[in-house]
Amino acid sequence: MNVLVIGSGGREHALAWKISQSPRCSGLFIAPGNAGTLLVGTNVSIDTQNHKEVINFCKEKDIGLVVIGPDDFLASGIVDSLHSAGILAFGPTKSAAKLEWSKAFSKDFMNRHGIPTALSATFSTFNEALAYSKTQALPMVIKADGLALGKGVVIAQTHEEAEKTLSSFMVDEVFGESGKTVVFEEFLEGPEISIHAFCDGTVAKLFPVARDHKRAGDGNTGANTGGMGAIAPVLVSAEFLKEVEEKIVAPVMKGMAVEGAPFVGILYPGLMVTKAGIRVIEFNARFGDPEAQSYMRLLDSDLLDIMLDCVEGKLAGREIHWNTGYACTVIIASGGYPGKYTSGFPIKGLSAIADSSAVVFYAGTEKEGEEVVTAGGRVLGVSALGVTPEEAKTNAYTTVKSLQFDGMQYRSDIGANWGI
Ligand SMILES: Nc1ncnc2c1ncn2[C@@H]1O[C@H](COP(=O)(O)OP(=O)(O)O)[C@@H](O)[C@H]1O
Ligand SMILES: [Mg+2]
Incomplete structure (x- = not known):
């Protein structure tokens, strides 16, 4: 089957990397992709804002599944357009993605269905x-x-x-x-975690819990960013997971179905664990980035199989296997990010990755001749595995330190705390 991934970040590189390993994937295209997606598939420069152009491309290349990375494409109703044209797409319809693209809708929805959230x-x-x-x-x-x-x-x-x-x-x-x-x-306080679940409209299957690190600086200081690192699994109890499943994920699946917008794709609630209990901070309707980079390292099952089951409403029968180890992803960003930064710096060290447990996912990068140069705020994600949390962290930073470009910045405390 031919697959098209839409997006250009580290998340899309990680998804494409994983999909490319599926025996069912015969051709892989990424629009627009980046210098890293080139390593696992073919980048295509179609105008992804133009649904007609995407549909025409899918017909021309006989695309069997479109995987949508970023939120704004889902909000534009690309899944609805593709479905109308008879093309399978992994992701929620515009009305289901409203859980993310309207915080007012999502608050009302949570209140209608008794899902715990801030007043x-x-x-x-x-x-x-x-x-x-x-x-x-x-x-x-x-x-x-x-x-x-x-x-x-x-x-x-x-x-x-x-x-x-x-x-x-x-x-x-x-x-x-x-x-x-x-x-x-109301202002809430407590550790934040990311929940992800594969969803087929009725059934949802939870991933291990992850944590993003939004702030630019060590110790969660400095400006908010797109995310400077992600670890998984965050260590939580079975009771905690059961509560998330019963009080949050299951009511979302049921509520969306009842309201005529069954949720298919990735449901990603951001949670805060407050003294008064778990509260939903927001819903996202796609993979988190960088969380997806850690998740793709931990997922042992075939991602394409799971995505097709979600789209076809057959997730109940699918067993999903996760690596029993730990994944630590450290983002390397351009100096100045999330403020002003300069691009175009050659990246050194990519050809020989320092630690064999690490994979480098590319975000804001471009190929310039034989060189990979920086082309965005978040540039690389180094995603390493370890048998223990400490080992995953050490492995990630071994590789981070072997990479080099002018002005590069990263946090040095990703993976310092795996609990809640
Ligand atoms: N009610 C709240 N109390 C305290 N902090 C909050 C609250 N809502 C959001 N935040 C903080 O702001 C961040 C961004 O909010 P969120 O709703 O996730 O918006 P978005 O991710 O769309 O920017 C959260 O990760 C959290 O740190
Ligand atoms: Mg958020």
């Missing part, structure tokens, strides 16, 4: 939002309703900051339509 209030007019903000305690969590490239959440420490945030979201419309509606949430 919230939603507003679509500036004056009402501002008046409400003045009655709220600090710090105050303000979220743009729609997709905002991970920049749509502000934890305001003062009422002035809250007003400034509301004004930039709702009046200046810095995120366009996405910020015209805002969600206020």
Whole structure:
């Protein structure tokens, strides 16, 4: 079967790497891909925003499954377009992906179905939002309703900051339509974890728990990024997993089906473990990046088999096997990221990976002649395995230290804490 993966990040390299190992995969295309996806498939430069162009490509190349990486493609309804054209696609429809692309919808949904989440209030007019903000305690969590490239959440420490945030979201419309509606949430505290589940519309099967590291600096300091590292499995009890399954994942599957938008693809709830219990911070409707990079190292089963079962509603009969070890992924970013950075620096050390347990997944990279050069904020993900958490961490950093480009930055504490 020929497969098309849509996206260009480390996540898509990891997914393509894993799919390429499937005996059922005869041809693998990535649109647009990056310098790393070139190592496992063929990059194609179609306009992925244009559904018609994607459909035509799929017909021309006889694509049996399209795998969609990023959230904005799912929000654009690409899965619906592909299905209408008779092409199988792994990912939720536009109405199912609404769990991610509208935080207002997802809060309402959780409240309708008794799923534990922060108390919230939603507003679509500036004056009402501002008046409400003045009655709220600090710090105050303000979220743009729609997709905002991970920049749509502000934890305001003062009422002035809250007003400034509301004004930039709702009046200046810095995120366009996405910020015209805002969600206020009570401020929660506790460790954060990432849950992922394969979903076929009815059945969901949980992955091991993962943890992303959003902040740029060691000890979770500095600015928010797309994610600077991911570990899995985070060590949780069987009771904890059972609670996540029963109180969160199962009610989502049931609720979405009842509401006419059965969820197919990857359901990825972000959770906070507070003193009062588990709370859903948000739902994502696709793989996390960098989580996907650790997960693809740990997944022993055939990813293509599982994805096809999800699309065909046959997940119940599929056994999914995970490596019993640990995966640690360290992201290497351009100097200055997530702020301003410069690209085009040659990357050294890629041809001989220092540790045999490590795989380097490429993100913002380009091929320039025979050289791979930097071409984005997050550049590489070094994903290593270990029999113990400590070994996974050591193996990852051995390889990180063998790679080199001008200005490279990475956190040195990914894998320092595997608990909650
Ligand atoms: N209610 C909350 N209380 C405390 N921190 C929060 C709350 N909601 C979100 N956050 C913090 O903000 C981050 C981003 O929020 P999230 O809803 O995941 O938005 P997105 O990932 O779409 O930017 C979270 O990972 C968490 O650290
Ligand atoms: Mg988030």
